[in-house]
Amino acid sequence: MLYIDSISKGIVIDHIRPGNGFKIFKYLGLNKADFRVALIINAQSKKYGKKDLIKLENVMDLDLTMLGFIDPNITINIIQDEKVVKKIKLSLPEEVEGIIKCKNPRCICSEERQIVHRFVLIDDKKGIYKCDYCEQIYSWEG
Amino acid sequence: MRHLIDPMDISMTELKDLLDLAEEIIKKKEDFNQVCKGKILGTLFYEPSTRTRLSFEAAMLRLGGSVIGFSDAGVSSAIKGESIPDTIRTVSSYVDIIAMRHPKEGAPKLASYYSFVPIINAGDGGHYHPTQTLTDILTIRLKKGQLSNLTIGLCGDLKFGRTVHSLIKSMSSYGNKFILISPQELQIPQYIKMELFNKNSSFMEVESLEDVIDKLDILYMTRVQRERFFNEEDYIRLKDSYILDKEKLKLARKDLCILHPLPRVNEISYEVDDDPRACYFEQVKYGMYIRMALILRLLGVM
Incomplete structure (x- = not known):
């Protein structure tokens, strides 16, 4: 059994879908962190069988929109004095800007230089987004 | 605003x-x-x-x-x-x-x-092209006096024709029957069909205009646009498939209303223009x- 210390102050990013842990680790730039970080892959989960999780012994600002977009199943626990003081359940954001690019060659996005690619959630169960401009469909599942 | x-x-x-x-x-x-x-x-x-x-x-x-x-x-x-x-x-x-x-x-x-x-x-x-859709709906209401319980035939390029998609979406809210007349290559996209299923309108797809023209209250003709095709051969093969002429019109009802977003190429013969059922120039005015x-x-x- 792998043992990782509990933290007294920091953030636990829990219930990450297996495989997404490293993606989020990279997205948060944790390889360059100067505080203690644990990335745990394929931990046991009662809910999902397996999960990834990340423990940060630090308080940092997290972009919940982006994290929710990468993995809507995530729970974020804020730890103080070894207790969970706040639990944030993420979900798919209603709108994402500058994260996905519209690939429709007929879309105005392909022509305007300074346009911000914007996608709007149209089905939160299936994770389907549409381009705000041309309505091209983007599905998370691919 | x-x-x-x-x-x-x-x-x-x-x-x-x-x-x-x-x-x-x-x-x-x-x-x-x-x-x-x-x-x-x-x-x-x-x-x-x-x-x-x-x-x-x-x-x-x-x-x-x-x-x-x-x-x-x-x-x-x-x-x-x-x-x-x-x-x-x-x-x-x-x-x-x-x-x-x-x-x-x-x-x-x-x-x-x-x-x-x-x-x-x-x-x-x-x-x-929302103002085209508004034009079409106004014309239907003026010609038929109502927007529901109509049998609406849409003929030609139903795949790329944006005016067709918008018209179907709008008119399906009122409870109408749609007959979609097109070659298989130019059938209406799946996502529009899904929307029709979800509303209280029905639709059927056919390939021949002659088979269904006698059932229609409205016939919406569309141009098969050259620029929508990837190759010239397909365009030439399909462009004349659905031409409305006097012969076909003989089978139609007396109160049929023929619409077209214009400009036409040859999908409505010029001989049809004098027929009282041709409403596409009135449509322009509306x-x-x-x-x-x-x-x-x-x-x-x-």
Whole structure:
């Protein structure tokens, strides 16, 4: 059994879908962190069988929109004095800007230089987004 | 501030109000010929479309307003290289309302985020053309006196024809029967069919116009556009599949109403033009009246 210390102050990013842990680790730039970080892959989960999780012994600002977009199943626990003081359940954001690019060659996005690619959630169960401009469909599942 | 980008931006209540206003304008034209005095319409046509532009311009002039604009992005070289947000912020400083046409999908939506005045989408590539849809609906109501319980045949290019998609979406809310007449290659996209399933309208797909023409209250003909095809061979093979002529029309009902968004190539023979069932030139006229109603409502003048 792998043992990782509990933290007294920091953030636990829990219930990450297996495989997404490293993606989020990279997205948060944790390889360059100067505080203690644990990335745990394929931990046991009662809910999902397996999960990834990340423990940060630090308080940092997290972009919940982006994290929710990468993995809507995530729970974020804020730890103080070894207790969970706040639990944030993420979900798919209603709108994402500058994260996905519209690939429709007929879309105005392909022509305007300074346009911000914007996608709007149209089905939160299936994770389907549409381009705000041309309505091209983007599905998370691919 | 309201814009009109997608035909679905208009609720059924607002649609009824627009149609009522258009009918009032038709009845009492002289009551409306000064109501937009001092107002300016900007027509930003990044892609030539003489027909739509003239309809908008005539609509504004008949309301007593004035028009400025350009009709080809190539001619107005100043526009070239300038971003849409910059152009829109400039032009919307001069005018009270803008009608915009652009070859790229979503360009008017982008414009609406930066404009100081209402934007009307006058066609954005293969995407939306809401004033055509309004025109079609007004024509149906004027010719049939109702918008429900009709059997509506749509014939030709149902795959790429944006006016067809919008018309189906709008009319399906009222409870109508659709007969979709097209070659297999040009059938209506799946996502539109899904929407029809979800509403209280029914539809069937057929390949031959002759088999169903006797059942129709409305026949909406469309052009098979050359620019939508990837190769010339397919275009030549399919373009004449669905031509309406006097022979086929003999099978149709006396009260059939034939519509077409125009311009036509050869999908309606010229001999049909004299038939009282040919309504497509009236439809053009109604297009101007519904644009008048729309301009009035968006400007909040009336």
